[in-house]
Amino acid sequence: MQTTHEIRVGDARALDLDDASVDLVVTSPPYPMVEMWDESFAAQDPAIGDALEAGDGDRTFEAMHTLLDEVWRHVARVLRPGGIAAVNVGDATRRLDDTYRLYPNHARVIDGFADAGLTQLPGIIWRKPTNSAAKFMGSGTLPTNAYTTLEHEHVLLFRNGGTRGFPPGDDDRYASAYFYEERNEWFSDCWEVRGTRQRLDSAAVRDRSGAFPIEIPHRLISMYSVRGDTVCDPFVGTGTTSLAAMVAGRSSVGIERDADLAAAFETRVDAAPKLSADIAHERLENHRAFVAARDEPPAYEADHYDTRVVTNAERSIRLSRVTAVERDGDEPSRFVATHEPI
Numbered sequence: 001m002q003t004t005h006e007i008r009v010g011d012a013r014a015l016d017l018d019d020a021s022v023d024l025v026v027t028s029p030p031y032p033m034v035e036m037w038d039e040s041f042a043a044q045d046p047a048i049g050d051a052l053e054a055g056d057g058d059r060t061f062e063a064m065h066t067l068l069d070e071v072w073r074h075v076a077r078v079l080r081p082g083g084i085a086a087v088n089v090g091d092a093t094r095r096l097d098d099t100y101r102l103y104p105n106h107a108r109v110i111d112g113f114a115d116a117g118l119t120q121l122p123g124i125i126w127r128k129p130t131n132s133a134a135k136f137m138g139s140g141t142l143p144t145n146a147y148t149t150l151e152h153e154h155v156l157l158f159r160n161g162g163t164r165g166f167p168p169g170d171d172d173r174y175a176s177a178y179f180y181e182e183r184n185e186w187f188s189d190c191w192e193v194r195g196t197r198q199r200l201d202s203a204a205v206r207d208r209s210g211a212f213p214i215e216i217p218h219r220l221i222s223m224y225s226v227r228g229d230t231v232c233d234p235f236v237g238t239g240t241t242s243l244a245a246m247v248a249g250r251s252s253v254g255i256e257r258d259a260d261l262a263a264a265f266e267t268r269v270d271a272a273p274k275l276s277a278d279i280a281h282e283r284l285e286n287h288r289a290f291v292a293a294r295d296e297p298p299a300y301e302a303d304h305y306d307t308r309v310v311t312n313a314e315r316s317i318r319l320s321r322v323t324a325v326e327r328d329g330d331e332p333s334r335f336v337a338t339h340e341p342i
């Protein structure tokens with residue numbers, strides 16, 4: 001099997017993809033009101049720079065989200081019927097006009113998606129590892145003027161219309177099944193993902209990329225798409241979503257306005273063969289450990305692996321690894337990955 005991966009340097013507000021051409025969107029936008037993204041937002045809309053300059057928190061917040069809204073409308077347009085959009089976003093705290101306050105990005109993104117016509121589904125709180133030293137900064141230990149620390153982000157989930165249809169017994173869908181115990185963990189509404197894999201090599205790129213750990217898009221792609229699907233990230237940054245799609249045997253297209261960040265993907269793909277094999281083997285090992293720890297052996301025999309599985313639907317699970325990644329012709333940012341089952 002082969003998958004294709006394209007990173008386009010450009011503006012997601014002008015997303016040039018056909019209607020209903022994408023099976024899943026996984027993305028993390030620049031977070032409004034988080035200082036590291038001020039410059040990027042202001043460069044895209046001078047009114048945002050003016051609002052920041054004026055110290056007007058409400059106007060800045062709304063203008064930044066109005067920019068994101070343009071992208072959410074494209075997301076709704078390019079998603080196939082039944083396709084899912086998964087958006088990782090954190091709220092922001094800031095003192096812009098002398099008042100320290102919360103800017104609830106997740107709530108405003110929900111409004112943006114509702115206006116774009118997508119249906120919100122139950123989402124996930126991603127509880128992030130925190131730096132406990134920062135917790136009490138500025139607050140001391142006296143009531144009543146301390147603030148709670150933001151230790152979580154959101155993964156918001158939306159769907160384009162009703163559930164996605166599949167032909168009965170669809171091979172790609174059954175091969176893409178997840179293990180019973182993975183389902184129990186992944187479909188919890190609270191994740192504690194620490195991100196121990198695939199660190200970005202360059203500290204400079206890492207510091208200014210806002211990259212999420214690959215475990216986040218990899219899990220979402222495994223939950224909401226099937227083998228051979230196309231995953232889109234309109235704010236792809238260093239290409240973490242595209243790498244996760246490649247590792248999971250899905251095609252991808254990513255858009256990024258910062259050419260330097262987008263270029264990181266070209267070196268990150270080198271890790272795909274080892275990363276994909278590691279993830280596939282680890283999933284299988286974890287599953288075998290789960291089976292071994294049960295009092296009774298699970299009811300079914302897996303078709304392709306020497307293990308038992310809890311549900312009939314898991315029997316045809318087929319894990320794969322990337323065997324080669326090649327540039328597609330002369331295009332610097334198009335890659336073809338070859339996959340084989342493990």
Ligand SMILES: C[S@@+](CC[C@H](N)C(=O)[O-])C[C@H]1O[C@@H](n2cnc3c(N)ncnc32)[C@H](O)[C@@H]1O
Pocket residue numbers: 010011012013027028029030031040044209210211212234235236237238239240241255256257258261
């Ligand atoms: C939170 S970061 C995404 C990081 C990414 N998930 C990763 O793992 O590297 C948001 C990205 O959106 C990009 N961006 C901001 N505005 C954009 C626009 N209008 N079109 C495309 N990309 C944009 C930023 O340059 C930044 O790289």
